[in-house]
Amino acid sequence: MVKRVLMIAFHFPPLRGSSGIQRTLKFAQYLPQFGWQPVVLSAHPRAYAQSGPDQLRDIPAEAVVHRAFALDTSRHLSIKGRYPNWLALPDRWVTWALGAVPAGLGLIRRHRPQVIWSTYPIATAHVIGYALHRLTGIPWVADLRDPMTDEGYPANPLTRRVYQWIEKKTLLNCQRAVCTTPGTIRTYRTRFPDIPASRFVLLENGFDEENFADAESLAAAPRDAGRFALVHSGVIYPSERDPIPLFAAVAALKAQGLIGAATFELVLRATGHDGYLAELIARYGIGDVVTLAPHVPYRDALAEMVTAGGLLILQAANCNHQVPAKLYEYLRARRPILALTDPAGDTAATLRSAGIDTIAPLDSKEAIMDALSRFLALALAGQAPLASPDKINANSRRARTGVLAALLDAIALESPLEPADAARPSPTKQ
Secondary structure (H helix, E strand, O other), X not given: OOEEEEEXXXXXXXXXXXXXXXXXXXXXXXXXXXXXXXXXXXXXXXXXXXXXXXXXXXXXOOOEEEEEOOOOHHHHOOEOOEOOHHHHOOOOOOHHHHHHHHHHHHHHXXXXXXXXXXXXXXXXXXXXXXXXXXXXXXXXXEEEEOOOOEOOEOOOHHHHHHHHHHHHHHHHHOOEEEEXXXXXXXXXXXXXXXXXXXXXXXXXXXXXXXXXXXXXXXXXXXXOOOOEEEEEEXXXXXXXXXXXXXXXXXXXXXXXXXXXXXXXXXXXXXOOOHHHHHHXXXXXXXXXXXXXXXXXXXXXXXXXXXXXXXXXXXXXXXXOOOOXXXXXXXXXXXXXXXXXXXXXXXXXXHHHHOOXXXXXXXXXHHHHHHHHHHXXXXXXXXXXXXXXHXXXXXXXXXXXXXXXXXXXXXXXXXXXXXXXXXXXXOOOOO
């Protein structure tokens, strides 16, 4: 019998964006090698702000992909950029549920999947997963990745309450809750002490060796052989990855003559907040050493990583239970890594376990000045720590997919959980 899994994922080609897209895409690509056929339920491309064909070739021929009706409230349902809040609860893609639930029922009738799998960070995906699980009784795996809620997150109180409702329904009704870091599991076990510890599963992010092989074939010479390029690849969130202390440190080092435009360049690739960052760069007078670079196709971004002088991680203490997906790609790129993050968080722990200690807190200008100076000295001397091949290979997407396949195998043999919120039958009169 062919084993099938219905995978509900908003982040899927032709969407362009961060490394987070790779999680579902690579699971779908490698699951057939482990005896599972993916049936992917994604969103219509109109819902994506950025799309392109560059990763469509990575979708395996065995995969069934259905892109259900979906709109982006901010672009399709707004008037002069404004819309009622309820049209974006839990998120701007809530209309996806209107198309995906009936489409999912049709896919289930045709393909008879043994397991339903839905993945965050679009909360609507778990709404769809919950609905299909309740309607069909098929076991449900919720790929939470990171905590859906935290103190002050989401910032809007109504949105936070809706997220908390979805989070609770998900954890009470899913067969397994998959998280990407130990800190996330600890957070959920503290928040929901009555849920069995066995319901939580650790499945980290990773890198794809085939993509890196392609990227290395594309890789050109460094941007400027005379300048050390320190590259941050991906979104810079104003809160979770606040760059202000970094910019202050760069300005101070520049004023002291320790870095300059002739020898150093900080490249911020596809930040998602270029307007905000441009104002900060101008304020600190560092436009000659900091470059805002546009989005490029995924393999081109990997090619930039493998030729960079160094790679930069930004992660604030309010994300201590998270690890950026691109960290695993950075490890595979085998370039020196400077991590500006809380030394007590999961990101720092992951780097230390790989033998990398070039770490400093993101919120301290003085600590960043010291760390950046030390990092540049080590990197230029060829003495910056790098992860060992064994540590790198353990993080491959193929290896992670093997773990997921084993989990799916186990769930397919289990008795489905009775829905936690199911109505209790009335006693039968004798």
